[in-house]
Amino acid sequence: MIRFLLNRDRIATHARPGTVLLDLLRRDHHLTGTKQGCREGDCGACSVLVGRRTPDGVRYRCMAACLLPVGDLHGRHVLTIEGLNGEGLLPVQQAIVDAGATQCGFCTPGMVVALTGFLLDSPSLALDAALAAVDGNLCRCTGYAAIRRAIQRLVDGLGRLPTAPGRRLETLVKAAYLPDYLLGVAARLDAIDPQAPFLSPPGDAIRVAGGTDLFVRQANRLQNRPLVFLGDDPELQGMRIEQGRFIVGAAMTVTDLRRDDRLRHAFPAWERLFRYMASTPIRNRATPAGNLVNASPIGDLTIALLALGAHLTIRGPGGRRDLSLAAFYRGYKQIDLNADERIEAITFACPPPGSRFNFEKVSRRQRLDIASVNTAMQVAVAAGRITSARLSAGGVAPIPLLLAGSSAWLVGKPLSAGTVAALTEKIDAEIAPIDDVRGSADYKRRLLRRLVVAHFVTGFPDLRLEGLLR
Numbered sequence: 001m002i003r004f005l006l007n008r009d010r011i012a013t014h015a016r017p018g019t020v021l022l023d024l025l026r027r028d029h030h031l032t033g034t035k036q037g038c039r040e041g042d043c044g045a046c047s048v049l050v051g052r053r054t055p056d057g058v059r060y061r062c063m064a065a066c067l068l069p070v071g072d073l074h075g076r077h078v079l080t081i082e083g084l085n086g087e088g089l090l091p092v093q094q095a096i097v098d099a100g101a102t103q104c105g106f107c108t109p110g111m112v113v114a115l116t117g118f119l120l121d122s123p124s125l126a127l128d129a130a131l132a133a134v135d136g137n138l139c140r141c142t143g144y145a146a147i148r149r150a151i152q153r154l155v156d157g158l159g160r161l162p163t164a165p166g167r168r169l170e171t172l173v174k175a176a177y178l179p180d181y182l183l184g185v186a187a188r189l190d191a192i193d194p195q196a197p198f199l200s201p202p203g204d205a206i207r208v209a210g211g212t213d214l215f216v217r218q219a220n221r222l223q224n225r226p227l228v229f230l231g232d233d234p235e236l237q238g239m240r241i242e243q244g245r246f247i248v249g250a251a252m253t254v255t256d257l258r259r260d261d262r263l264r265h266a267f268p269a270w271e272r273l274f275r276y277m278a279s280t281p282i283r284n285r286a287t288p289a290g291n292l293v294n295a296s297p298i299g300d301l302t303i304a305l306l307a308l309g310a311h312l313t314i315r316g317p318g319g320r321r322d323l324s325l326a327a328f329y330r331g332y333k334q335i336d337l338n339a340d341e342r343i344e345a346i347t348f349a350c351p352p353p354g355s356r357f358n359f360e361k362v363s364r365r366q367r368l369d370i371a372s373v374n375t376a377m378q379v380a381v382a383a384g385r386i387t388s389a390r391l392s393a394g395g396v397a398p399i400p401l402l403l404a405g406s407s408a409w410l411v412g413k414p415l416s417a418g419t420v421a422a423l424t425e426k427i428d429a430e431i432a433p434i435d436d437v438r439g440s441a442d443y444k445r446r447l448l449r450r451l452v453v454a455h456f457v458t459g460f461p462d463l464r465l466e467g468l469l470r
Contacts, residue, residue, distance in 0.1 A: 001013065001014060002014075002015065002017065002070055002071060002073065002074050003074060003075070003192050003193070004073045004074060004075060004076045004077065004078060004192070005051075005076070005077040005078065005185060005188055005189065005192075006025075006029065006031075006077075006078045006080075006083075007031075007078070007079060007080060007082055007083030008083065008181055010188070010192075013028075013070065015028070015070050016070075016071075016223055016224065017069055017070060017071025017072075017226075017227045017229075018069050018070075018071065018219075018222040018223040018224065018225060018227055019069065019070045019071075019223055020065065020066055020067065020068060020069060020070070020215060020219060020223075021048065021065040021066075021068040021069070021070055021073065021078065022034060022036060022039070022046045022065040022066040022068075024070055025048075025065060025080060031080050031082050033080060033081035033082050033085075033109045034046050034047075034048060034065055034080050034081065034109065034110075035106055035107075035109065035110065036066070037066075037106075037138075038066070039066045039216075039219075040066070040067075040216045041064040041066060041067045041136070041212060041216065041279075041281065041282055042136075042138070042368055043107070043110075043136075043137070043138045044064070044107065044110040044111070044114060044134070044136045044137030044138060044279075044281065045106065045107055045109075045110045045137075045138075046064055046065040046066045046110065047062050047063070047064060047065070047109075047110035047111075047113040047114050047117075047136070047137065047281055048062070048063060048065045048068075048078055048079060048080050048113060049061065049062055049063075049078070049079040049080075049113055049116060049117050049120070050063050050068070050073070050076050050077070050078055050079075051076060051077035051078075051079060051185060051189075052076055052077075053075065053186060053189045053190065054166065056166040056167070057166055057167075057169060057186050058077060058169065058182075058185050058186050058189065059120075059121065059165070059166065060077075060079065060116075060117060060120045060121060060169075061117060061121050061255070061284040062113060062114050062116075062117030062118075062121075062133070062136075062280055062281050062284060063281050063284050063285050064136070064212075064281045064282065064285070066215075067211060067212050067215040067216065067282075067285065068211075068215075068285070069208060069211060069215065069222070069227065069229075071208075071227055071229060072208065072211075072229045072231060074192075075189060075192050075194055076189075077185050077188075077189060079113075079116075079182075080113070081109035081110075081112060081113055083179070084112065084113070084116060084178070084179065086179055090112075090116075090176070090177060090178070091154065091157065091175075091176070091177050092112050092115045092116055092119070092154060092177070093112055095150045095151070095153040095154040095157070096108060096111065096112065096147075096150045098150070098153060099146050099147075099149040099150035099153055100142075100146045100149075101142055101146040101147045101149065101150040102142060103141045103142040104140070104141050104142075106140060107137060107138060107139045107140060107142075110137050111134055111137050111139075111147065114133050114134045114136070114137055114280070114281070115130065115133060115134065115151065115154060116177075116178070117133060117280070118130050118133035118134075119158075119161075119168065119172055119177060119178075120165060120168055120169065120172070121165050122165065123163075123165065123259060125155065125158055125161060126155070127151065127152060127155050130151045130154065130155050131148065131151060132280065133280055134147070134151070134280075135279045135280055135367050135368070136278075136279030136280050136281045136282065136367075136368065159175075169182060169183070170183060204225075204226065205225070205226040205227055205228045206222065206225050206226070206227050206228070207227075207228050207230055207342060208222075208227050208228070208229050208230065209229075209230045209231060209236075209250070209251045209287040209289060209290050210231075210251075210253070210254075210285045210286040210287040210290045211285070211290075212278075212282050212285050212286045212290070213290065213294050214290075230250075230251045230342075231251055233251060235249070235344060236249045236250045236251035236252070236289075236344065236345075237249040237251060237252055238252060239252060239256075239257070239260055239262070239263070241262065241350065244349060244350050245347050245348065245349050245350065246262075246263065246266075246347065246348055246349075246350065247345050247346075247347050248288060248345060248346045248347070249344075249345060250287065250288065250289035250342070250343045250344055250345055250346065251287045251289065252287060252288065253283065253284060253285065253286065253287060254274070254277070254278070254282075254283040254284075254286045254287065254288065254291075254301070255280075255283045255284045257288060258270070258271070258273075258274040258283065266350055266351055267351060267357045268357075269356075269357050269358050269359065269458070269459075270357075272358070272359055273300070273301075273304050273359040273376075276361060276363070276366050276367055277300045277301065278300075278368065279367060279368050282368075288301055288305070288346055289342075289343040289346065292305070292312070292325065292328065292335075292343065292346070293335060293337065293343065295329060295332075295333045295334070295335050295399070295400075296370070296394075296400070297332070297394055297395060297397060297398060297399055297400055297401075298370050298371045298373075298374055298394035298395045298400075299394065299400060300359075300361060300371065300374055300394075302325075302394070302400040303359070303374050303375065303376050303392045303393065303394045303400055304359050304376045304392075305325055305346065305348065306325055306326060306376065306390070306392035306400055306401075306402045307357070307359075307376035307377055307378045307390045307391060307392045307402075308348040308349075308357070308376075308378055308390070309324075309325075309348055309349060309378075309390055310324075310325040310346050310347065310348040311323065311324050311325065311346070311347050311348070312324075312325060312328060312343050312345075312346060312347075313343070313344045313345040313346075313347065314337065314341050314342070314343055314344065315341065315342055315343075315344045316338060316340050316341035316342075317340055320344065323336060325346075326402040326404070329399040329400060330399075331398060331399065332398035332399065351378065351380075352380045352387075352388065353380070353382075354380050354381050354382050354387070355378060355379065355380035355381075355388070356377075356378070356379055356380075356381075356459030356460065357376070357377070357378045357459075358376065358377050358454075358455045358458045358459050359374070359375070359376045360374065360375050360376075360451040360454050360455060360458075361373075361374040361375075362374075362447055362451065363438075364438065370438075371394060371395055371438075372395055372438040372439045372443075372444065372447065373393065373394065373395040373396060373433075373439075373444050373447045373448050373451060374393070374394045374395060374451075375391065375392060375393040375394070375448060375451045375452060375455070376391070376392050377389070377390070377391045377392075377452070377455040377459070378390050379410065379459070381415050381460075384414055384415055385412060385413065385414055385415065386410050386411055386412065386413050386414075386415055386419070387411065387412075388411060389407045389408075389410035389411055390402070390407050391403040391406055391407050391410075391427070391452070391455075393427075393431065393448055395433065395438065395444055395448075396431035396432065396433040396444055396445070396448055397431055397432055397433070398432075401430075401431065403427055403430050403431075404430075405426065405429075405430050406423060406426045406427045406430055409423070409426050410423060415460065415463065416463070417463065417464060417465055417467070417468065420452070420453060420456050420463075420465060420468060421468055423452060424449040424452055424453065424468070427448065427449065427452060428445055428449065431444075431445065431448065433445060433448075450469065453465055453468045453469055454469075457469070
């Protein structure tokens, strides 16, 4: 039995673990406020909040119900639009009404849920953070100007809330932003047997962490297969620093990776990396190891980790082995990982003094789109010369590409416009893009050269490179 809380009710279901929550809500519980749209996590119509017990209460995050397997909800609280509704409108809903930000109403429940997730979980309560909270929500008829006005009204009326998200729930309930039954959820979750129902899966079980790509491509197949969920494995969670290296748990969520203050301090451009990577509901569920194993030639996190010189700790029946990320990719969608192995951690060195890290991406739309070309760079400079360099690029080869030759060529060169100009020519000989729906091979070559120049413009603003951008 899979047991969890659904709004005010305790649920015990024999549903197959691979059944996506969207179907359970609409078909079995008739909660049709959670809409069915794209079934790919791209539209936000099926947004729900998932609450997980933490030492200081319950942490809620917005997720896409169409990609969320029921088997991974054991011991959680699922909050849909029906669970937020009361006798009157909540302030989030009232702001949308007052600003005329709803028309047909199909997308409105998802936006209400996403904005409620912002109130509960966002480190910042500023307008830009509120707008980013709905980066996974599409509107089909109202127009975004009215939605933006509604969000501005909401932010303007917040007043003072606790800075730490873990302390906000009680304050929001007292201010009537949330229904008061939520204050009892933590105790009710504690009463659920914490033993997940999949402790002894069969040997052919499919391992699932975030599943944000897996359930797009294989949802029907996964519904009838045995699954084992990795999200609660403590060995795969969290981030720590040991002997000058960051050690990232393979199943840590991308949101937690983005927010880690140690990484943000070490890499000033860390936030830039995640700004246009997926959307809030996807980042709340996706994992770094999932991005790597997916083996997309244009995986954003993969490209960044290549530039950081990442290594993988891989565990199998014979023990652990260490493998550089650059050696992990053998060909298009081919990886050095046996069926009985899994990635346990991703490690990379703390940046050396004088280093700069940067990530650039161009896609056909800003958010929720895969790149035409993406690239990352980490270089260190001392006494006007480049002392170490790693550049990577996606969309220009069958695999996520470490530009090993160009990186090695850079070491020892002076930091100058001439070096950057020569570098763009070196890179051109190292890539092999193809024509596809995201651009021609010639376009991708030209685009990568511009993005490499952008690395240096961003990382070294005193370097005069205007001529290279023409």
